[in-house]
Amino acid sequence: MxxxxxxxxxxxxxxxxxLASLLLAFAPHILRLPITLSxxxxxxxxxxxxxxxxxxxxxxxxxxxxxxxxxxxxIVYLHYGTLFGREAGVALLAxxxxxxxxxxxxxxxxxxxxxxxxxxxxxxxLDNQSLPMAAYMFVVAFMLTATLIDLNLTQKNSxxxxxxxxxxxxxxxALPVMLILFFLFPRIPGPLWSLPDDAHSGTTGISDxxxxxxxxxxxxxxxVAFRVAFDEEVIDNNLSYWRGPVLWQTDGKNWHTxxxxxxxxxxxxxxxxxxxxxxxxxxxxxxxxxYGLDLPATAPSIAVINRNFQLVTTEAVKxxxxxxxxxxxxxxxxxxxxxxxxxxxQLPANRNRRAVALGQQWQQQLQSPQAIIDHALxxxxxxxxxxxxxxxxxxxxxxxxxLFETQRGFCEHYAxxxxxxxxxxGIPTRIITGYQGGDFNPIGNYLIVRQRDAHAWTEVWxxxxxxxxxxxxxxxxxxRIEDGAESAFSELFNRQSTLQFNNRFLTSHWLxxxxxxxxxxxxxxxxxxxxxxxxxSQLLSLVGIASIKQMAIAMVIAVISAxxxxxxxxxxxxxxxxxxxxxxxxxxxxxxxxxxxxxxPHEGPLDFAQRIITRRPDLESQILxxxxxxxxxxxxxxxxxxxxxxLQQQVRRLKL
Amino acid sequence: MSQIASSILTPENRDKNIARxxxxxxxxxxxxxxxxQTLRLxxxxxxxxxxxxxxxxxxxxxTTLAHLLARVLGLDFQRIQFTSDMLPADILGVSxxxxxxxxxxxxxGPIFSxxxxxxxxxxxxxxxxxALLEAMEEYQVTTEGETHPLPSPFxxxxxxNPSSQIGTFQLPESQLDRFLMRLEIGYPxxxxxxELLKGEDRREILKALTATLSPTQLLATQQAAPQVHVSxxxxxxxxxxxxxxxxxxxxxxxxxxRAGIAIxxxxxxxxxxxxxxxxxxxxxQAILPATTNHRLQPAAEFSTSTPNEIVAHLLTVPLD
Numbered sequence: 003m004x005x006x007x008x009x010x011x012x013x014x015x016x017x018x019x020x021l022a023s024l025l026l027a028f029a030p031h032i033l034r035l036p037i038t039l040s041x042x043x044x045x046x047x048x049x050x051x052x053x054x055x056x057x058x059x060x061x062x063x064x065x066x067x068x069x070x071x072x073x074x075x076x077i078v079y080l081h082y083g084t085l086f087g088r089e090a091g092v093a094l095l096a097x098x099x100x101x102x103x104x105x106x107x108x109x110x111x112x113x114x115x116x117x118x119x120x121x122x123x124x125x126x127x128l129d130n131q132s133l134p135m136a137a138y139m140f141v142v143a144f145m146l147t148a149t150l151i152d153l154n155l156t157q158k159n160s161x162x163x164x165x166x167x168x169x170x171x172x173x174x175x176a177l178p179v180m181l182i183l184f185f186l187f188p189r190i191p192g193p194l195w196s197l198p199d200d201a202h203s204g205t206t207g208i209s210d211x212x213x214x215x216x217x218x219x220x221x222x223x224x225x226v227a228f229r230v231a232f233d234e235e236v237i238d239n240n241l242s243y244w245r246g247p248v249l250w251q252t253d254g255k256n257w258h259t260x261x262x263x264x265x266x267x268x269x270x271x272x273x274x275x276x277x278x279x280x281x282x283x284x285x286x287x288x289x290x291x292x293y294g295l296d297l298p299a300t301a302p303s304i305a306v307i308n309r310n311f312q313l314v315t316t317e318a319v320k321x322x323x324x325x326x327x328x329x330x331x332x333x334x335x336x337x338x339x340x341x342x343x344x345x346x347x348q349l350p351a352n353r354n355r356r357a358v359a360l361g362q363q364w365q366q367q368l369q370s371p372q373a374i375i376d377h378a379l380x381x382x383x384x385x386x387x388x389x390x391x392x393x394x395x396x397x398x399x400x401x402x403x404x405l406f407e408t409q410r411g412f413c414e415h416y417a418x419x420x421x422x423x424x425x426x427x428g429i430p431t432r433i434i435t436g437y438q439g440g441d442f443n444p445i446g447n448y449l450i451v452r453q454r455d456a457h458a459w460t461e462v463w464x465x466x467x468x469x470x471x472x473x474x475x476x477x478x479x480x481x482r483i484e485d486g487a488e489s490a491f492s493e494l495f496n497r498q499s500t501l502q503f504n505n506r507f508l509t510s511h512w513l514x515x516x517x518x519x520x521x522x523x524x525x526x527x528x529x530x531x532x533x534x535x536x537x538x539s540q541l542l543s544l545v546g547i548a549s550i551k552q553m554a555i556a557m558v559i560a561v562i563s564a565x566x567x568x569x570x571x572x573x574x575x576x577x578x579x580x581x582x583x584x585x586x587x588x589x590x591x592x593x594x595x596x597x598x599x600x601x602x603p604h605e606g607p608l609d610f611a612q613r614i615i616t617r618r619p620d621l622e623s624q625i626l627x628x629x630x631x632x633x634x635x636x637x638x639x640x641x642x643x644x645x646x647x648x649l650q651q652q653v654r655r656l657k658l
Numbered sequence: 659m660s661q662i663a664s665s666i667l668t669p670e671n672r673d674k675n676i677a678r679x680x681x682x683x684x685x686x687x688x689x690x691x692x693x694x695q696t697l698r699l700x701x702x703x704x705x706x707x708x709x710x711x712x713x714x715x716x717x718x719x720x721t722t723l724a725h726l727l728a729r730v731l732g733l734d735f736q737r738i739q740f741t742s743d744m745l746p747a748d749i750l751g752v753s754x755x756x757x758x759x760x761x762x763x764x765x766x767g768p769i770f771s772x773x774x775x776x777x778x779x780x781x782x783x784x785x786x787x788x789a790l791l792e793a794m795e796e797y798q799v800t801t802e803g804e805t806h807p808l809p810s811p812f813x814x815x816x817x818x819n820p821s822s823q824i825g826t827f828q829l830p831e832s833q834l835d836r837f838l839m840r841l842e843i844g845y846p847x848x849x850x851x852x853e854l855l856k857g858e859d860r861r862e863i864l865k866a867l868t869a870t871l872s873p874t875q876l877l878a879t880q881q882a883a884p885q886v887h888v889s890x891x892x893x894x895x896x897x898x899x900x901x902x903x904x905x906x907x908x909x910x911x912x913x914x915x916r917a918g919i920a921i922x923x924x925x926x927x928x929x930x931x932x933x934x935x936x937x938x939x940x941x942x943q944a945i946l947p948a949t950t951n952h953r954l955q956p957a958a959e960f961s962t963s964t965p966n967e968i969v970a971h972l973l974t975v976p977l978d
Binding site for chain 1: 887889891892935936937938939940943973974975976977978
């Protein structure tokens with residue numbers, strides 16, 4: 003093997019192809035890695051490129067390479083503080099691969115570089131598992147495989163089209179194996195090994211704290227938060243409130259959930275109207291809750307409903323999660339405990355005094371809580387309040403400043419101010435954060451909820467009615483609630499998109515394209531990324547396999563039967579080539595192999611017969627007869643069907 | 659000629675001839691002891707109408723073998739000792755002016771003989787070597803515009819001494835290909851050497867020998883050889899061997915189609931000597947090393963192997 007490889011000559015073309023495909027594998031990493039490391043890797047690549055261009059130049063000396071290696075290791079360590087873990091590991095892999103280019107000489111080195119290239123391409127999915135990335139990785143794998151083929155084709159006539167054709171052939175052959183492994187390889191619930199802590203940093207979404215301005219920064223993000231497929235009709239936009247963390251506690255500036263000691267107490271509520279059944283596919287957001295439509299009635303197996311009617315999980319959501327839900331949009335919750343009452347009326351001392359005073363004034367002027375609420379909403383509606391994504395910065399008394407000075411704010415400004423006013427007026431109030439609205443995708447028939455749909459609203463507790471949702475933003479900007487965030491800030495969003503369509507025809511097509519694209523992504527998420535142990539067991543239960551153990555057995559059976567089928571096929575092909583005489587002779591040889599006389603593949607009939615007779619002189623006459631017949635049939639010009647029959651009989655009669 | 663052939667080529671005649679050939683082999687084995695396989699190969703080469711190259715140490719019986727073949731087959735014999743100052747005319751012959759007839763008369767050289775022993779062929783210059791090899795290939799000699807056919811049968815045994823290479827001109831690979839077989843005789847084993855040392859002078863025995871086969875009978879046998887039946891499966895086997903030599907890492911380059919034909923011709927002659935009218939895989943295997951070891955050069959990594967070690971790999975090619 004070694005010698006075989008030794009005299010393969012590596013052409014410059016092969017090296018160029020290798021460099022190109024490795025650059026392709028590395029490209030998405032360029033922006034992710036620290037700039038020094040990216041530059042270093044590119045520099046090594048260019049170095050090798052120029053060596054290849056000017057064939058007089060030679061590879062750097064071993065001492066220089068060792069120094070470069072040490073320098074690279076130090077840089078990686080300085081950047082990450084470690085050489086292990088996901089980020090540092092990927093950086094190290096990229097750098098080592100780039101360094102390998104500088105000592106690549108033999109075929110073995112090239113093969114190592116190509117295999118590392120595959121590995122580097124695989125690390126791309128650590129950051130991005132989307133459909134475009136999968137397509138990109140396919141291209142990278144194709145290029146690398148074509149390079150591998152180019153390396154192995156010794157004939158100088160290997161052209162791009164030959165390599166590409168062979169690669170395509172190999173990929174096609176690998177496809178069934180890939181599908182079998184994808185569907186049948188046992189999926190283990192949860193990750194096989196835990197990912198390092200930094201694996202999910204940087205995921206955006208709603209947190210369990212809110213300050214004025216914390217939600218509006220989300221509103222520029224087009225990232226998908228989750229997708230919802232409804233079993234029956236899609237819910238109206240103004241009822242589409244996706245419940246997240248519930249905020250009670252405030253210091254006048256920041257809001258948080260407060261202590262959660264009361265979570266375990268039993269909850270009771272009555273529901274009226276029809277249930278809404280739907281399935282949510284939640285993008286990872288690294289938080290310990292799920293989103294459900296107001297008000298969730300059932301909890302999926304991974305979550306529980308707490309007293310705030312929030313779906314709480316024990317583990318943070320770190321991968322794409324799919325769950326089925328039932329909610330009721332009309333409900334009535336039960337009474338409030340004294341501690342809850344206390345928390346729902348909590349106001350920080352010495353903050354936002356003017357707002358508190360206004361609330362207290364309303365309490366004195368107006369009779370019923372309902373009247374106070376209506377008055378407050380009217381206040382927001384009639385005063386020159388405006389709804390904006392770019393609210394001015396607020397100081398130490400943010401609610402006062404917002405209510406009486408700037409009067410420009412985003413949903414959290416209205417929710418926070420409203421809560422302060424209500425609590426001052428003696429009405430128990432809390433803030434709910436989550437998402438509101440979403441785009442309906444008519445092609446995929448589901449709702450897309452994006453980060454820009456993040457929202458904050460309030461709930462007031464009224465005697466006999468329980469918690470009632472009040473959305474003060476609706477009083478200021480009803481279009482935000484009716485038509486969604488995009489229409490409320492249409493000017494802004496349009497300016498953001500690079501393509502601006504004045505033409506209505508084009509716009510509608512652009513929309514269709516966008517919906518189609520998202521629908522494709524959704525299917526990808528549902529069926530490829532989301533193909534987990536649960537779906538696997540569902541699929542397998544269709545064919546009657548219930549457990550992982552059974553599946554392992556089924557896999558073994560599948561593999562064995564596939565191998566057997568292949569073996570049989572090749573045997574069948576061989577058999578077709580051989581005529582009846584060879585078959586009979588084969589049987590003869592098999593018979594003899596049972597007594598330990600094995601015909602060698604290159605052994606002629608005379609030699610073989612001689613060997614048998616030396617071993618078993620008692621068989622001489624039989625063997626000679628068979629041999630004569632066989633030679634006559636196989637090597638002499640004319641023979642008859644009769645002779646074949648004779649041979650068959652003789653072989654059958656041969657008793658060992 | 660064709661009339662003679664057809665009259666001789668009846669099955670009975672053929673069998674008689676082959677029986678005589680077998681008798682010849684027995685006689686030969688009494689002169690050169692313990693080299694049955696080599697003698698048989700030499701005879702096979704002759705029946706297959708090929709020329710023979712013997713490469714071995716001096717004194718192992720190269721010349722004796724040539725003498726012996728000439729003797730037992732009743733062929734007229736010429737020995738040409740090759741030297742570095744030899745000219746083509748020394749082999750082929752010259753035209754000398756004849757005063758009586760007032761014209762040039764061709765005086766045939768030593769090559770005009772049924773069996774020619776070209777001793778130490780690598781001592782001569784390429785020019786002289788080429789003259790011999792051309793005659794071997796063409797079965798005729800052309801000098802000064804005149805073509806003179808060589809006698810029939812015509813058989814050349816060339817010898818080479820592998821050691822003491824100083825002042826020699828190695829035959830190029832393309833010319834080695836002209837020889838159907840290349841044989842090594844090797845030392846006799848202990849028992850046979852003892853017999854040889856105790857026995858009478860080989861030359862005396864040679865002198866006493868009479869021909870067991872006439873040249874006409876030899877010609878008839880030569881014509882019978884290509885009629886040995888070769889089944890398709892053996893053609894496949896031969897092709898496998900050729901392909902193996904072309905793709906295996908052991909050889910610098912593979913066997914040529916001409917080599918393939920040579921193998922087949924030799925195998926047929928071998929089968930005939932075995933009194934068979936059909937070819938068997940064993941026939942091919944028997945003559946394979948002798949017919950290929952001068953045609954295949956080892957690849958760089960295997961340059962330390964001997965030619966016979968290298969061609970032994972060909973014997974491992976599976977039959978089917």
